[in-house]
Amino acid sequence: MHVTRVDISAIERELQQLWQERASEAARTGQAVTRALTLNLVARATEPQLAERISAMAHELMASHPNRAILAICRPAADAPQIDAWVQANCLLTAPGVPQVCGEQITIDAHGAATAQVASLILALLVPDLPVVLWLPGATPFNEPLLPRLIGVLDRLIVDSRELDEPARGLVRMAAFERDPGLPAGSARRVALSDLGWAALTPWRELTAQFFDTRPLLPHLRRIDRVAIDYVPAPGPPNPAAGLLVAGWLASCLGWTPLEDAVRVVGDTLQLQLRRPALGDDPNTSRPVMISITPVTGTPDAPAGLAALRLQALDGVTADFRVARADTAGHVFTTAVIAGHPPLHRLARCAEPALIDLLAAELRLLSRDHTFSAALHMAARFASQLV
Amino acid sequence: MSNEALGPPPTTGPLDNPLRTGLRLGRTPEPCTMVIFGASGDLTSRKLVPALYNLARERRLPAGFSVLGFARRAWDDNAFREVLHAAVTANSRSGPAEPDLWASFAEGIFYHRASFDEPAGYTTLGARLAAIDSERDTGGNRVFYLATPPEAYAEIVAQLGAHGLNRSSNGGWTRIIIEKPFGHDLESARALNRQVLAVFDEQQVYRIDHYLGKETVQNLLVFRFANGIFEPVWNRRYVDHVQLTVAESIGVEDRGGYYDRAGALRDMIQNHLTQLLTLTAMEPPVAYDPDAVRDEKVKVLRAIRPISPAEALTATVRGQYGPGSISGHPVGGYRAERAVASTSQTETYVALRLFIENWRWAGVPFYLRSGKALPRRVSEIAVQFRSAPTMLFADTPVNAIEPNVLAIKIQPDEGISLTFGSKVPGQAQIRPVSMDFRYGTSFGVASPEAYERLLLDCMLGDGTLFTRRDEVEASWALLTPILQGWAAAEPLPFPNYEAGTWGPAAADAFMARDGRAWRRL
Numbered sequence: 017m018h019v020t021r022v023d024i025s026a027i028e029r030e031l032q033q034l035w036q037e038r039a040s041e042a043a044r045t046g047q048a049v050t051r052a053l054t055l056n057l058v059a060r061a062t063e064p065q066l067a068e069r070i071s072a073m074a075h076e077l078m079a080s081h082p083n084r085a086i087l088a089i090c091r092p093a094a095d096a097p098q099i100d101a102w103v104q105a106n107c108l109l110t111a112p113g114v115p116q117v118c119g120e121q122i123t124i125d126a127h128g129a130a131t132a133q134v135a136s137l138i139l140a141l142l143v144p145d146l147p148v149v150l151w152l153p154g155a156t157p158f159n160e161p162l163l164p165r166l167i168g169v170l171d172r173l174i175v176d177s178r179e180l181d182e183p184a185r186g187l188v189r190m191a192a193f194e195r196d197p198g199l200p201a202g203s204a205r206r207v208a209l210s211d212l213g214w215a216a217l218t219p220w221r222e223l224t225a226q227f228f229d230t231r232p233l234l235p236h237l238r239r240i241d242r243v244a245i246d247y248v249p250a251p252g253p254p255n256p257a258a259g260l261l262v263a264g265w266l267a268s269c270l271g272w273t274p275l276e277d278a279v280r281v282v283g284d285t286l287q288l289q290l291r292r293p294a295l296g297d298d299p300n301t302s303r304p305v306m307i308s309i310t311p312v313t314g315t316p317d318a319p320a321g322l323a324a325l326r327l328q329a330l331d332g333v334t335a336d337f338r339v340a341r342a343d344t345a346g347h348v349f350t351t352a353v354i355a356g357h358p359p360l361h362r363l364a365r366c367a368e369p370a371l372i373d374l375l376a377a378e379l380r381l382l383s384r385d386h387t388f389s390a391a392l393h394m395a396a397r398f399a400s401q402l403v
Numbered sequence: 404m405s406n407e408a409l410g411p412p413p414t415t416g417p418l419d420n421p422l423r424t425g426l427r428l429g430r431t432p433e434p435c436t437m438v439i440f441g442a443s444g445d446l447t448s449r450k451l452v453p454a455l456y457n458l459a460r461e462r463r464l465p466a467g468f469s470v471l472g473f474a475r476r477a478w479d480d481n482a483f484r485e486v487l488h489a490a491v492t493a494n495s496r497s498g499p500a501e502p503d504l505w506a507s508f509a510e511g512i513f514y515h516r517a518s519f520d521e522p523a524g525y526t527t528l529g530a531r532l533a534a535i536d537s538e539r540d541t542g543g544n545r546v547f548y549l550a551t552p553p554e555a556y557a558e559i560v561a562q563l564g565a566h567g568l569n570r571s572s573n574g575g576w577t578r579i580i581i582e583k584p585f586g587h588d589l590e591s592a593r594a595l596n597r598q599v600l601a602v603f604d605e606q607q608v609y610r611i612d613h614y615l616g617k618e619t620v621q622n623l624l625v626f627r628f629a630n631g632i633f634e635p636v637w638n639r640r641y642v643d644h645v646q647l648t649v650a651e652s653i654g655v656e657d658r659g660g661y662y663d664r665a666g667a668l669r670d671m672i673q674n675h676l677t678q679l680l681t682l683t684a685m686e687p688p689v690a691y692d693p694d695a696v697r698d699e700k701v702k703v704l705r706a707i708r709p710i711s712p713a714e715a716l717t718a719t720v721r722g723q724y725g726p727g728s729i730s731g732h733p734v735g736g737y738r739a740e741r742a743v744a745s746t747s748q749t750e751t752y753v754a755l756r757l758f759i760e761n762w763r764w765a766g767v768p769f770y771l772r773s774g775k776a777l778p779r780r781v782s783e784i785a786v787q788f789r790s791a792p793t794m795l796f797a798d799t800p801v802n803a804i805e806p807n808v809l810a811i812k813i814q815p816d817e818g819i820s821l822t823f824g825s826k827v828p829g830q831a832q833i834r835p836v837s838m839d840f841r842y843g844t845s846f847g848v849a850s851p852e853a854y855e856r857l858l859l860d861c862m863l864g865d866g867t868l869f870t871r872r873d874e875v876e877a878s879w880a881l882l883t884p885i886l887q888g889w890a891a892a893e894p895l896p897f898p899n900y901e902a903g904t905w906g907p908a909a910a911d912a913f914m915a916r917d918g919r920a921w922r923r924l
Contacts, residue, residue, distance in 0.1 A: 218426070219462070225422035226465060229431040232542060234420060269421040344503040350466060358540050360434075362459075362466035363507035377427075387425025 022099050022124070022133070024140045030103045031120060038105055042116060049107070049116045052082035055379065056142045059151040060088045060162055066153065071121065075106040076372050078119050081379045084143050085121040088134045088162065094127035101125070101137070135165030147171040149379065155181035158189045167198050170207045174378055177213035177257040178250070178320070184402035187257055191396030194389055210378040212371065214261055214388050219366045220322050221265065223339045227327075227352055236337075236354065237270070238295055239329035243307040246340075250320035256286055257395075258322055259309030263288055264395030265387070266327075272305050274394075279401040285310040288398055303331055317345070319368045341366075432862035434467030435544035435575075436535050438528070440519065440559050441551035442472025442483065446582065448490035450613075451550060454854035456491045456500060459508045461851070463859055467539040469511040471531065475518050483514035496852055511539060519555045525566040536573070543575025546861055552661075553584055557598045564602030580609045580861055583674050584665065585870070588886060589879040596872050609861045610870040614675040616853025619817040621868070623682045623784070624696070626811070626819065633809075634687075636788065637763075643806065644768045646785045646922055647679050649813075650777040652729050654902070655751070659742035667721075667753040668882060671773035675782075677704070677878045678870075679813070680769060683784050684759050693866040697874055704877035706761040715888025722752030722907035724776040725898030734776060734902045748894050751775040752906045754913055755885070768917065772910065776902035781924045782813040808922075 035051060042049040057074055061067035067089045074085035085106070107118040122141055126134045142148055149172045152160050157175040173193070180186030190209065197207040228237045243266060245259040266272065272290040280287040288307040295301040312323050324340035335354040342349040346367035352360040369377075423430055437455070439447050458464045472483050488509065492499040515531050517524025536543055547563060549556055560579070563569050571577050581599065586592025599608055614620055627633060636642070649671050655662040662670060681700035688695040710718045725736040737743060737751050752774030759769065788807040808822045820839045860868055899907040905921065914920050 221422065222426055222428055222462060225420060225426060226431040226462070228420045228422060229418060230433050230465060230542075231418060232540075234418060237420070237422070266422075269424060342503075347503060352466065358538055360466040360540055363503055364462050365460060365501075365504065366462075385425060 022101050022137060024137070027101055027103060027122060027141065031122075034103055034105055034120070038107075038118065049118055051120070052078075052117045053084050053119055053143055053146060054081055055083050055146050056086065056148045057081075057083040057151065057379075058086045058088070058138055058142075058148065058162075058166065059153070060090055060160060062090060062154065064089065067123070070151075070153070071123070073372050073375060074119075074121055077376060077379070078106050078108050078117065080376050082117060082119045084119060084141075084146075086138050086141055087121060087123045088138065089123065089125045090131045090134055090162070091125075091127050092129075092131045092161075097128040097130040099124065099126045099130040099133060099137075131161075135162050138162070138166065139169065142169065149174060151375070153179065155179050158186075158193060164198060167207065168200070168203075168205070170197075172208045172210055172378070172381075173197070174210040174212065174375070177211045177261065178216070178255060179213075180255065180257060183255045183257040183260075184399040187260060187392070187399040188396045188403060191393050194392055206384065208381065208384045209388075209392075210381065210385070211261075211388065211392070212374045212378065213257055214391070215374040215377050216321060216369055217258060217262060217265075218377070219369070220262070220325055220339060223348065223350055223364060223366065224325060224327070224337070227337045227350070232357070233335075233352065233354065236329050236333070236335040238292070239332065239335065240266075240270070240327045241292065241303050241305050241331055242326075242328040243305070244324070244326040244328075245307065245309045245322070246312045246324040247309070248314035248318050248320050248323050249311045254284060254311045256309050256311075259286065260395040260398050261391055262322070262325060263307045263309065263398060264393070265391035266307070268390035268394045269387075274397055275304075277401070279398050281402070286398075286402075314341075321368055339366075428463070430863070431463060431465045432468075432859065433544055434465045434469075434539065434541045435546055435862055436469040436471055436532055436539075436541050437546045437548055437858075437862075438471045438473055438515075438532070439548045439550055440473045440555070441549070442514065443474040443476040443478070443486075444550055446550040447472070448486070449494050450852070450854045451548065451858070452487045453491050453495040454852050454858055456495055456505070456508055457497055457852065458855050458859060460497055460501070460504060461855075463855075467511070467541055469513065469535050469539050469541055471528075471535065472512070472514045473517060473519075473524075473528065474514075475516065477516060478514050479516075480512065480514050484509045484512050487512060519551065519559050519562070522562060522565065525562045525568065529566055529568055532568075536575075541575070543571035543573040543577075545571060545575065545577045546858075547577070547579040549579065549581050553582075556581060556595060560599050560602050569602045569607070576607075576864065577603075578607050578609055578861055578864070579603055580611050580858075580869075582611055584669060585610050585674075585875050586879060587665065587669060589876065589883040592875055592879045596876065600872065605872055606866070608872070609857075609866055610875060611857055612674045612678055612870055613853040613857065614678050614813070615868040615870075616855070616857040617813055617817065618851075619811060619813045619819070620679065620682065621856075622819075623811060624691075628687050637786075639764055639767045641788055642764075642767050643787045643789045644770060644917075644919060645683060646787070647676055647683070647769065647771045647783075648785075648922070648924060649675055649679075649773040649782045650779060650905075650924065651773075651775050652777055652780045654724070654734060654737065654776050655740050655743065657741065659740045662751075663743045663747055663749050666749045667751055667773050667775070668885065672753060672755070672771060673878055673882050674870075676771045676773055677881075679782075679784055680757070680771065681874075683786070684764055684769070686763070691867070693869075694871075696867050697871045701871070701874050701877055702761075703759060704874065704881060706759050706764075707881055708758045708760050709881060710755070710757075710885050710888075712884045712888035712891060715885045716892055719753060719755040719885060719889075720907060720910045720913045721750040721889065721895060722774065722900045722910065723747070723749065723895075723897035724751050724774075724900055724902040727776070727902030727904065729776060729778065729903040736898050736902065737776070738898065748897060750889075752777075752900060752910070754906065754910045756913075756917070770914065770919075770921075772906065772921065774900075774906050777905055778903055779924060780815060783922075783924065784811040784813070785809070785922050786811075810922075 038049050059070045061070055070087055101124045104121050105118045106121050107116050148169050150170050151174040194209045199205055228234045245262050247259055271293045275289045278289045286309040290305040292303055292305045326338040329335040333355050338351045339348050347363050348366040350362055586595050681703045684703045685699040688699045723737050738745050738747055754772040757769045786809045790806050810820050812818050818840050820837045822837045
């Protein structure tokens with residue numbers, strides 16, 4: 017139901033009525049209905065199609081993260097200032113006899129100058145004592161006017177580095193936000209940053225880490241001196257953010273130091289030059305490390321994203337570790353070839369995760385992801401040389 | 404740089420893989436070969452290989468992981484792979500095997516045709532394992548899985564020892580998983596422990612009880628020791644009694660021969676229910692490591708007031724099902740089952756009351772029950788709290804106010820529910836309401852099968868969820884006098900409950916004597 021003049025108490029009344037209707041309806045059919053909320057999920061859309069997708073995802077998230085979703089559709093370019101709000105229940109389909117678990121959604125549709133009121137409405141509609149997560153899909157999340165207005169109540173900001181229109185600048189901006197989200201001086205609050213692009217790398221990170229869970233192979237990890245990261249770009253200008261984050265992850269985990277002027281652009285390829293620490297106490301064993309990030313052409317139906325990640329130790333005992341998309345869609349081939357060992361290979365599932373799964377994974381985090389933070393800051397060091 | 408420059412890899416201690424930091428899944432085990440004795444059997448097809456396939460499917464197994472089936476059947480590698488492919492397709496929780504993924508997994512499946520009692524088969528087993536080590540870089544790491552009838556355990560263990568297969572010659576590790584039943588009374592359990600430990604160290608031995616692989620059972624420790632609000636009330640001051648139930652709606656199916664010798668006490672109480680009891684009642688361990696957890700479980704078993712043979716008849720209830728119907732289907736009685744004696748005195752239902760005589764639980768009864776051919780398949784631990792000390796609402800229709808119950812459901816719907824009284828809006832009535840947590844809906848991910856978790860733990864060298872020698876012996880020490888008391892008693896008028904009912908009437912009377920009742924499940 018629409019509330020033409022937006023009034024918080026009217027929205028609250030609508031919600032109450034909605035729950036009473038739900039409960040009566042459930043009682044008639046011999047079912048129970050449970051209202052469950054574990055977080056406030058605030059999302060901003062700029063057009064109705066995106067709003068529909070976000071709304072569908074908030075509903076789907078009910079299974080793992082029952083939430084009050086506040087969806088703000090902000091269209092500042094529209095001429096006439098206008099603001100509408102309506103409420104709906106998001107319920108899970110359940111088996112007969114099992115209580116139905118429902119969350120709720122408040123949608124605010126603001127046009128023109130009325131978009132300036134949206135932040136104050138959101139602040140008034142948050143469920144107290146529950147975490148507040150702001151999801152800003154799109155190419156320029158850090159230019160979003162809602163962000164500074166809501167920063168004081170936020171627990172987590174979710175963006176997607178795969179959507180950034182200026183990836184290098186965007187990564188630098190993400191790192192700056194991660195370091196200082198703009199809270200008032202002396203504030204004890206912390207705002208965690210999530211990147212769905214980083215979350216999509218998790219299977220690749222797991223598969224890469226698995227090579228070195230093996231005692232005989234672990235020592236080779238410290239000897240890696242070549243890394244090749246291939247990615248299938250999305251339509252439009254290549255976005256190397258995923259490659260830079262993988263490079264940042266490896267460098268931060270393994271203590272590699274970027275050289276001065278570490279980044280070179282050779283054609284479409286980015287080349288990063290670093291130095292790995294010495295092995296043991298011998299300073300002479302410190303070596304240069306070269307990382308290349310290259311866009312490759314995938315098959316016509318290949319999704320954008322990482323296509324291959326190869327780690328090599330070429331100085332001394334050769335060791336070659338590779339994770340690469342297989343011909344079977346949604347799978348990768350992992351290969352380890354080390355002098356003195358039989359080659360090891362296997363096929364593993366590694367489907368491109370759906371957005372809803374990435375979102376759910378990030379919502380499971382209760383605090384800052386320190387591995388992401390270190391990877392992001394290292395990636396931003398590389399990216400700053402591309403700006 | 405030479406291989407030597409890398410330095411020898413450490414052979415023990417935790418692996419410090421810096422790329423693991425921040426990843427949510429635990430580390431992958433080192434490549435190994437799992438030798439399954441009884442590879443042509445039901446357990447291999449229904450549980451073990453589907454569990455291994457799903458671990459591979461979930462990226463939890465390393466490249467190089469191998470399976471070597473050991474059985475008498477005249478199969479070769481390819482025939483064995485085909486059998487297992489069909490088994491995975493029929494029994495895997497993830498559905499039919501995915502062709503490409505299966506092909507990759509099956510590259511590591513091999514078959515070794517031999518008899519358990521022929522030494523030559525173990526000599527060739529050693530050679531076969533060495534060949535797999537060199538082809539698949541399994542580094543001498545081995546898990547022997549005894550999925551055979553228990554009578555074969557001692558022979559296989561002795562042969563492994565005699566052929567030097569209890570240790571890896573090339574620096575790898577060797578472990579052995581032994582299925583239940585581990586003995587049939589205290590003496591046989593001790594004898595089996597002596598035979599096994601003459602060949603393997605205790606750290607190499609993983610006595611498996613698949614109940615410990617269930618998510619809710621593991622969550623019991625998290626629930627108790629990671630939440631500040633429950634532990635303060637988890638004691639005699641607040642708890643009235645505890646009910647532990649493992650009910651099965653099936654009969655003995657094709658296990659009649661084994662079951663008629665075992666009975667419900669050996670088949671369920673000695674292992675599954677004892678595990679649930681110890682996890683419910685144990686003190687906080689000093690660390691979440693295998694020995695600290697198992698030390699506390701053993702302390703519970705040692706604190707249980709023994710039931711002497713003379714007390715066995717009054718402290719327990721036995722039942723055996725007769726013909727009846729379950730879920731609308733007529734079923735025959737136990738004595739009509741295949742390989743069951745027509746005058747069998749084997750119990751298919753057992754209930755007993757135990758007291759744990761320590762500071763936490765003194766005076767709190769723990770009621771355990773388990774049975775076959777009951778109306779529903781359900782397992783749960785129910786902690787019933789004491790009622791409020793005074794009836795503040797005595798003038799209203801609340802005299803029948805129900806006590807708070809915390810029910811930890813283990814199957815079929817894993818989860819936890821807390822029942823408490825709440826006022827009915829607009830009326831002067833209090834009605835029990837329940838707060839439910841369900842694994843199936845709360846995390847949006849499928850729980851792994853118990854065997855998946857336990858097989859992975861064994862490969863990772865984590866024995867926390869496996870039963871230690873002293874634990875298994877303490878459990879038998881508690882139950883053997885009951886078996887002796889029953890054996891010396893007059894035969895019971897079996898059958899004494901209809902299939903599809905909640906056990907014999909004597910079980911209800913047993914609870915009623917204490918002023919309590921079994922939960923309706």
